[in-house]
Amino acid sequence: xxxxxxxxxxxxxxxxxxxxxxxxxxxxxxxxxxxxxxxxxxxxxxxxxxxxxxxxxxxxxxxxxxxxxxxxxxxxxxxxxxxxxxxxxxxxxxxxxxxxxxxxxxxxxxxxxxxxxxxxxxxxxxxxxxxxxxxxxxxxxxxxxxxxxxxxxxxxxxxxxxxxxxxxxxxxxxxxxxxxxxxxxxxxx
Amino acid sequence: xxxxxxxxxxxxxxxxxxxxxxxxxxxxxxxxxxxxxxxxxxxxxxxxxxxxxxxxxxxxxxxxxxxxxxxxxxxxxxxxxxxxxxxxxxxxxxxxxxxxxxxxxxxxxxxxxxxxxxxxxxxxxxxxxxxxxxxxxxxxxxxxxxxxxxxxxxxxxxxxxxxxxxxxxxxxxxxxxxxxxxxxxxxxxxxxxxxxxxxxxxxxxxxxxxxxxxxxxxxxxxxxxxxxxxxxxxxxxxxxxxxxxxxxxxxxxxxxxxxxxxxxxxxxxxxxxxxxxxxxxxxxxxxxxxxxxxxxxxxxxxxxxxx
Numbered sequence: 001x002x003x004x005x006x007x008x009x010x011x012x013x014x015x016x017x018x019x020x021x022x023x024x025x026x027x028x029x030x031x032x033x034x035x036x037x038x039x040x041x042x043x044x045x046x047x048x049x050x051x052x053x054x055x056x057x058x059x060x061x062x063x064x065x066x067x068x069x070x071x072x073x074x075x076x077x078x079x080x081x082x083x084x085x086x087x088x089x090x091x092x093x094x095x096x097x098x099x100x101x102x103x104x105x106x107x108x109x110x111x112x113x114x115x116x117x118x119x120x121x122x123x124x125x126x127x128x129x130x131x132x133x134x135x136x137x138x139x140x141x142x143x144x145x146x147x148x149x150x151x152x153x154x155x156x157x158x159x160x161x162x163x164x165x166x167x168x169x170x171x172x173x174x175x176x177x178x179x180x181x182x183x184x185x186x187x188x189x
Numbered sequence: 190x191x192x193x194x195x196x197x198x199x200x201x202x203x204x205x206x207x208x209x210x211x212x213x214x215x216x217x218x219x220x221x222x223x224x225x226x227x228x229x230x231x232x233x234x235x236x237x238x239x240x241x242x243x244x245x246x247x248x249x250x251x252x253x254x255x256x257x258x259x260x261x262x263x264x265x266x267x268x269x270x271x272x273x274x275x276x277x278x279x280x281x282x283x284x285x286x287x288x289x290x291x292x293x294x295x296x297x298x299x300x301x302x303x304x305x306x307x308x309x310x311x312x313x314x315x316x317x318x319x320x321x322x323x324x325x326x327x328x329x330x331x332x333x334x335x336x337x338x339x340x341x342x343x344x345x346x347x348x349x350x351x352x353x354x355x356x357x358x359x360x361x362x363x364x365x366x367x368x369x370x371x372x373x374x375x376x377x378x379x380x381x382x383x384x385x386x387x388x389x390x391x392x393x394x395x396x397x398x399x400x401x402x403x404x405x406x407x408x409x410x411x412x413x414x415x416x417x418x419x420x421x422x423x424x425x426x427x428x429x430x431x432x433x434x435x436x437x438x439x440x441x442x443x444x445x446x447x448x449x450x451x452x453x454x455x456x457x458x459x460x461x462x463x464x465x466x467x468x469x470x471x472x473x474x475x476x477x478x479x480x481x482x483x484x485x486x487x488x489x490x491x492x493x494x495x496x
Contacts (some may be wrong), residue, residue, distance in 0.1 A: 013331075016353035018330040027374030047329045050303050077215070135266050148272035149302020168302045 193258030198250025255289025269296030
């Protein structure tokens, strides 16, 4: 599935709002770098109720980032040396190494070099769970996208899809089911 | 008649501009220094404009008309959250500023949503201290129509901006509705977006003109710039105010940015050449903005004279 291969918005009675919401959505998803990770996005806004809902399908599952993914691990005197390629993950990497080996066994002789005084190789340690980070960013994006006054929210996330609904009034099971039905209709249209 | 203009130029010899304006009987409303550049907001007698223009040309500066100079405009958003700020509201505020107005951003405490949106009495009073207000709304027509209750009790002209086209009849409490400035998540950079900012400035300008013509029917005892000058001269503590603009002008008075409790008597005692004090020709009361002093000049019908 290509990035945003399916992207539909419905807002009955509000043609201008529908068009504008498309721009707002794309701007926010682009700002947070999420466009490439979403394959399908269906948005239903009912301003009569009023409520906002979005259903999306994510593009594939991202595996957790390991030490060997963020740098080159080499055997060195008394332990291992890691040459970090991507400094973005330096803070997370240090945290993991400190937690695993203890602060006294981890050193940073240079900006992008870390040494570990241990016989246990660090290759398979998980630096960061990219997928979890993506889900956090996605939830943040959905809260930003939904109108601010819609404070009653529900976010259902599965392995590869999400369903988000926000409204001013209380969210009842029947309302949620009704909206899901609408979105299913959009999906099959 | 005084012409509102903005001078932009180098710091070097800018005091010549200030001196000339004062000699001509004009006023310096605001002075902003940004490194080696200076922006002066001036009120200059229209018949003397060629003299000032000649000097500005000599100094290689730029003189532009600032139709909103000497006014304070509130830009109101339902909240200060990322949904309403910074893009459209900041662009509006900045554009108003470029046209000479002093713009204040105001985020309501509970202005969100359609059914639950509210405005407090304090917020209403604070907005009423301005000369005009711009309410920045979103992209859904029904919300914009229903949220007119937020500005129903505001006595200054309210310009409402939002996305869709709406029949002005549906917004009876708005002075003017400007469409095509709804919620956006990027800065205004397209030509069409800049054009709509111009339309807002035009609407605000027309609202202020309406205010001015209302005031002219019963003229103020003296003009706000004159009060500003006198307060600046006779209340030296103003020099110590940390505000970039220690006196903000309104069409019917000004706001002196000093604590009311400590300085209201000093402001009331300010004396004009004609022998009257400010306390006699104006109401000096606490402002809703921080603890500042609000000066409201009384009209001729109440004092019996104009100077």
